[in-house]
Structure formats: C-alpha cells, structure tokens
Amino acid sequence: MNKKQMRGAMFLEPGKIEVQEVNIPEIKENEVLVKVKYCGICGTDMHIYNGVYSKDKLPLIAGHEFSGTIEAVGKNVNRFKGGEKVVADINFSCGTCFYCRQDQPLMCEQMEQLGIHIDGAFAEYVAIPEHMIYEIPDEMDFKDAALLEPISCVVRSAKKYNIKFAESVVIIGDGAIALIHVQMAKICGAAPIIVVGLDDKRMEKAKELGTDYVIKSGEGMYDEVKSLTEGRGGDVVIESVGLPVTYEQTFKLVRPGGRIVAFGLAKEDCMVGYKPFEVIIKELSMVGTVAGAKNDLAESITLVKHNRFNLEDYKTTVVQLEDIAQAFERLKTDRSVLKILVDME
Ligand SMILES: [Zn+2]
Ligand SMILES: [Zn+2]
Missing domain, CATH: 3.40.50.720 (NAD(P)-binding Rossmann-like Domain)
Structure with missing residues (x-):
C-alpha cells in the first residue's frame, strides 16, 4: 500500500465532527490493518457526540460497529494473509491482569475500547490486534456484519x-x-x-x-x-x-x-x-451488562450466518463518510431510522 493518508471523522469536541486527512495507522508486529467497509452509528457514539461519555478522550475518531477486509498484516501475524472479510472484538484487554484471568476481559484494568477510548472505525482504515479479529463467512453481507458488534x-x-x-x-x-x-x-x-x-x-x-x-x-x-x-x-x-x-x-x-x-x-x-x-x-x-466480548461475537456471527435476526430495517439508511456530521444531527431527533451505516468507500 502506497497511500500514507486516509479520511477519518474526528470528533473534536461535543457537537463537532470534522472529516480530516489523517495518517493511516501504523500496524505493530501483532496487528492487522483493516480497510473499513461499513461502520454503524450507535447510541454510544451519540453519547460521545453529545459530550456525556468519553469526553476526556476527545479529539477522537469514534466508531466501533464495523466490518471490513484485511489490507495488511504485521510481521508476527500468522492467521491472516490479507483479503479476509472480518469484524473485531473492540474490547482490547491485557490478557494477564486479575480480571482477564477470571475471564472478565470487560473489567480489565487496562481495557481500551476501539472508537471509545482509542481511535476507531469512522475512518478508511483501522489497526487491530490479530487476536481480536473474527473472520466472517464469505457469503455474509458487509452491512449485516457491521451489526454484529451491537448484536454481540x-x-x-x-x-x-x-x-x-x-x-x-x-x-x-x-x-x-x-x-x-x-x-x-x-x-x-x-x-x-x-x-x-x-x-x-x-x-x-x-x-x-x-x-x-x-x-x-x-x-x-x-x-x-x-x-x-x-x-x-x-x-x-x-x-x-x-x-x-x-x-x-x-x-x-x-x-x-x-x-x-x-x-x-x-x-x-x-x-x-x-x-x-x-x-x-x-x-x-x-x-x-456493558458490551459483547470474545465468544459473544463468535456466537453472533453464527446466529447471523443462519439468519436468526431480521436486520433489513437496520440496513436501509447508508451515508457517505463526508456526510457523517449531518447523520449525527439527524439521529438526535429522527426516530424513523433504526440505524445509520456509514459507508467508508
Ligand atoms: Zn455500539
Ligand atoms: Zn487485563
């Protein structure tokens, strides 16, 4: 990949989002770079936008309900080659603290949630540790896949x-x-x-x-x-x-x-x-109950793969990244739309 810059929606302060040219994240040895296809806007994003949640993390690229394909892999990544369709567990935990040992990764002392504490997926690319990546079936629609995180x-x-x-x-x-x-x-x-x-x-x-x-x-x-x-x-x-x-x-x-x-x-x-x-x-x-992690996501993939959810009404409203600020404004008052998906391409 020759490109060094990408477009990303920067949440500058409450009520202010700007689509900017920013550096494409550099991946570490154990990370993969995902080219984002769709990223859904969720209530948590609205809370960030309204300044009632994660205010101390601004400026931030929000966005955590995403699907995409692997664009590049770090040196120590074995499981992927590139081109795979994926989603991610967005709750990055340390794996070794008391809570991680109890299999309570959401309580991890060093937990960082993608798009909430660290830059997320309202951008063309996002870097994810290999072990947080979940592959989705080839036949799964990218829009359905962007709904897997809230389902989890x-x-x-x-x-x-x-x-x-x-x-x-x-x-x-x-x-x-x-x-x-x-x-x-x-x-x-x-x-x-x-x-x-x-x-x-x-x-x-x-x-x-x-x-x-x-x-x-x-x-x-x-x-x-x-x-x-x-x-x-x-x-x-x-x-x-x-x-x-x-x-x-x-x-x-x-x-x-x-x-x-x-x-x-x-x-x-x-x-x-x-x-x-x-x-x-x-x-x-x-x-x-605060989020979906690990097997919750894997099980969601299985349920969606086998059509256990009717997601049609969650996929009807798609906006381009350039229009993300208007989409947030719209969601403040418009209850006719269940979900807005942001198309990153
Ligand atoms: Zn969400
Ligand atoms: Zn931990």
Whole structure:
C-alpha cells in the first residue's frame, strides 16, 4: 500500500465532527490493518457526540460497529494473509491482569475500547490486534456484519440473565437495540415478549420483529404487564433506555423472584431510588451488562450466518463518510431510522 493518508471523522469536541486527512495507522508486529467497509452509528457514539461519555478522550475518531477486509498484516501475524472479510472484538484487554484471568476481559484494568477510548472505525482504515479479529463467512453481507458488534452486546446480556424458554420478558424501550433484544428473546424461546415504549411506529416494528404485546409507557403499564403474565409481572425485565425513570420502572414491572437487566447506558451520575425491603422480600436480582466480548461475537456471527435476526430495517439508511456530521444531527431527533451505516468507500 502506497497511500500514507486516509479520511477519518474526528470528533473534536461535543457537537463537532470534522472529516480530516489523517495518517493511516501504523500496524505493530501483532496487528492487522483493516480497510473499513461499513461502520454503524450507535447510541454510544451519540453519547460521545453529545459530550456525556468519553469526553476526556476527545479529539477522537469514534466508531466501533464495523466490518471490513484485511489490507495488511504485521510481521508476527500468522492467521491472516490479507483479503479476509472480518469484524473485531473492540474490547482490547491485557490478557494477564486479575480480571482477564477470571475471564472478565470487560473489567480489565487496562481495557481500551476501539472508537471509545482509542481511535476507531469512522475512518478508511483501522489497526487491530490479530487476536481480536473474527473472520466472517464469505457469503455474509458487509452491512449485516457491521451489526454484529451491537448484536454481540445483546447476546452477552441474554447469557447473563440466563433466560429460559416460556419465561416472560419485558423490554423497556423501542430503540434499535431494544428491537434486537426482542429478537434475541424470541431466539431463546421467551413467551410472552412484551415491549414498553413510546413511539407508535417503533412499536409496530417491534411487533413485526416478534413482540407479542406492545404497551404504551405510562401509569397503566404495570397493570397491563401483570394481566399479560398471570398477575405476576415479568420473569425478566430489560431496561434498554438508560434513564432514571425507566430504571425505577423495572422494579415495578418485574415479578417476585425475577431478574432485572441493566442494559441501557445511564449517565454516570444517574441515581435511582429503590426499596431494599422490596428487593429482599421479593428476592429480586439485577445484572449489569456493558458490551459483547470474545465468544459473544463468535456466537453472533453464527446466529447471523443462519439468519436468526431480521436486520433489513437496520440496513436501509447508508451515508457517505463526508456526510457523517449531518447523520449525527439527524439521529438526535429522527426516530424513523433504526440505524445509520456509514459507508467508508
Ligand atoms: Zn455500539
Ligand atoms: Zn487485563
């Protein structure tokens, strides 16, 4: 490769993105250079854009939901030659600290997430350690592949809350990821699947994608959920919004003995009130889940390869890198689009 420079979307400060000519990352001996094909815009990117997350890392090239092909390999890379279609586990961990030894790489003391802590994939090229690379099947669409990272987050959460078939799942939220939770719950055999949301069109979409009942968020929802679950409440309640009010709702929507899943990224200083008495008496449990790592990604590849997710509506809006700033502005208010993919070519 003769090129030394590439285009990358630099997040300069909250609310300000500029597409710049920057140096192509130099790969180390154990790294590969990936030519990015598509990179999706996710809620986390919006949080970075809005200055509520990872603000101390700016200026930064964001972007972590990507697919591409291997362009070049470092001296010590054996597994790849170049030309392979790939995605990556974006959670770069050290592999040797206490947490890595416990197989909890997301808690790694030196964890760096691509596009969140270090420069990411809203750029033509990105450098990735060989062991974080996952090859995708030849026949897999690059757009589908760009959705594997968010899917892996949902796959991980499903494993953490350990859903069993015929359990009821209540999902709070009607966003892009909430509708992946719907599909995941369906894969796991959950019944019924209930979505509590606000937007009529999204609720329609939720139904198309396998939701049994959609309920408008509001005071009436507690009774509605109870009546759909034989008077008990959800076996599992997934918060996929990230607001204090919706986190508080989880305690009222879950059945005695049920599980609450903390998924929607709340602001760092967000506080929520709950009654310890109720948690004790009802033996409630809550599990947090932050990303998808390692096998979560491999399993996502298998599920997508075998068409277990309907991703059509996530692939309809594609913008060029030059238009990325407008795309972020659009996502602030436009709920008609589930996902925007940025085309890097
Ligand atoms: Zn994401
Ligand atoms: Zn570590």
